[in-house]
Amino acid sequence: MTNEKVGSAGDHVAPSDQTDPELDVLVREIIGRVADKWTMLILETLEEGGRLRFTQLGELVGGISQKMLTKTLRQMEADGLLTRTVYPVIPPKVDYELTELGRNLSSAFCGVWLWAERYREDIARARQSFTQRAEHARDKPA
Amino acid sequence: MTNEKVGSAGDHVAPSDQTDPELDVLVREIIGRVADKWTMLILETLEEGGRLRFTQLGELVGGISQKMLTKTLRQMEADGLLTRTVYPVIPPKVDYELTELGRNLSSAFCGVWLWAERYREDIARARQSFTQRAEHARDKPA
DNA sequence: CCGGATCCCCTGAGATACTG
DNA sequence: CAGTATCTCAGGGGATCCGG
Numbered sequence: 055m056t057n058e059k060v061g062s063a064g065d066h067v068a069p070s071d072q073t074d075p076e077l078d079v080l081v082r083e084i085i086g087r088v089a090d091k092w093t094m095l096i097l098e099t100l101e102e103g104g105r106l107r108f109t110q111l112g113e114l115v116g117g118i119s120q121k122m123l124t125k126t127l128r129q130m131e132a133d134g135l136l137t138r139t140v141y142p143v144i145p146p147k148v149d150y151e152l153t154e155l156g157r158n159l160s161s162a163f164c165g166v167w168l169w170a171e172r173y174r175e176d177i178a179r180a181r182q183s184f185t186q187r188a189e190h191a192r193d194k195p196a
Numbered sequence: 197m198t199n200e201k202v203g204s205a206g207d208h209v210a211p212s213d214q215t216d217p218e219l220d221v222l223v224r225e226i227i228g229r230v231a232d233k234w235t236m237l238i239l240e241t242l243e244e245g246g247r248l249r250f251t252q253l254g255e256l257v258g259g260i261s262q263k264m265l266t267k268t269l270r271q272m273e274a275d276g277l278l279t280r281t282v283y284p285v286i287p288p289k290v291d292y293e294l295t296e297l298g299r300n301l302s303s304a305f306c307g308v309w310l311w312a313e314r315y316r317e318d319i320a321r322a323r324q325s326f327t328q329r330a331e332h333a334r335d336k337p338a
Numbered sequence: 339c340c341g342g343a344t345c346c347c348c349t350g351a352g353a354t355a356c357t358g
Numbered sequence: 359c360a361g362t363a364t365c366t367c368a369g370g371g372g373a374t375c376c377g378g
Contacts, residue, residue, distance in 0.1 A: 077313075082237065082258075084312040084319060089236040091228045108360050116224075119352050124361065134322025145359045146358075155318055162311035165304035170226040171219075176297055177226060180276025250341055261371045266342055286378055287339040 087133065092118055092126045094163060097152070100136060101160040105151040135159060229275065234260055234268045236305060239294070242278060243302040247293040277301060 087093070092115070099114045100106060106114065112123050127150060131138050135156035141147040152160065229235070234257070241256045242248060248256065254265050269292060273280050277298035283289040294302065312319075 077316075080316055081309065081312045084316060085236060085309065086233045088308065088312070089231055089233050091231050094227055094231040095224065120361075121353090122351065125351090132323055132326040133319050134326070140360095144358085146361080148360060155315055155322070158315065159308070159311055162307035165307045166230065166301070167223070167227065169301050169304035170223045170230070173297055173300065174219075174222055174226060177275050180297070181274055184274040184276070262342065263344095263372085264370065267370090282341095284378085288341055288378060290341060 087129065088135075088159060090126070092122055093130060094166075096123075096126055096130065097135065097156060097160050097163065098167070100150060100152045101157065105149050107147065107149045111150060130156070229271065230277075230301060232268070234264055235272060236308075238265075238268055238272065239277065239298060239302050239305065240309070242292060242294045243299065247291050249289065249291045253292060272298070 095115050095118070096111065099111060103111075103114060108123070108127075111127075112118055112120065115123070118126075127136070127138065130136050133155075134153055136150050136152050139149050139151070141149075237257050237260070238253065241253060245253075245256060250265070250269075253269075254260055254262065257265070260268075269278070269280065272278050275297075276295055278292050278294050281291050281293070283291075
């Protein structure tokens with residue numbers, strides 16, 4: 055192990071503390087796809103709701119356009135996070151369900167959700183403080 | 197705890213399994229901000245690199261425009277995830293460092309990184325399979 | 339010379355209408 | 359009902375300019 059650069063900033067070593075730069079690129083690409091607002095909300099909604107239909111899913115997610123819903127679902131399907139089942143009936147029926155891979159990601163993301171719940175007050179305070187400091191800076195720039 | 201609706205789709209209950217809808221809205225808003233590609237990459241870079249300067253940070257993150265770097269950093273600062281220190285020197289020097297809150301988020305997000313590393317092969321396979329099925333569907337639509 | 343603000347351009351997200 | 363097609367416009371990327 056020639057390259058054992060120790061994380062200087064913490065004890066919980068960075069997970070992508072790879073020797074191989076290629077692997078890091080791959081992982082970053084994946085993160086770039088899953089670390090997305092709609093992806094996460096859809097993931098969570100399906101985790102809670104199980105097997106859901108298109109419109110139903112859209113309503114539960116809330117505030118998402120059909121286009122983004124379709125696009126994000128396709129991408130998630132392509133990445134193997136969920137399965138898309140089309141029933142050849144009229145009116146059409148399509149439902150979505152997480153795969154094992156998707157549920158694993160949901161579990162992994164659980165920590166972020168807990169973080170958000172736990173520290174929401176701190177975040178709210180930080181925002182207020184930031185706004186006030188920004189306003190204050192305008193009064194006394196010198 | 198009057199409302200103990202059990203998650204029907206899994207044993208690891210959904211983290212935002214709230215009774216209070218208002219709380220859910222707040223948490224979702226936070227998720228919407230932190231579940232962002234650049235936010236996560238910057239977070240991780242700072243976790244690994246400790247205290248970093250603007251340009252340095254941009255290079256380590258890779259592929260980010262100055263505008264997005266500035267904007268994302270400001271937002272993260274506003275949310276209390278990192279501190280921005282300006283040294284009144286010439287040439288200017290500004291560095292960024294995670295706060296406790298930011299490091300906590302980084303820890304929380306660690307699971308997602310591990311997930312990406314662990315399942316990257318499955319994801320790659322899923323993508324290939326999806327592409328092939330999509331192409332195949334064009335040959336035999338009937 | 340660094341951090342970042344500004345401008346311009348183009349992708350990509352939102353809203354609406356239409357189709358199988 | 360579940361999309362696709364179209365339009366519009368905000369938002370992101372790139373280059374340039376600026377203040378310290």
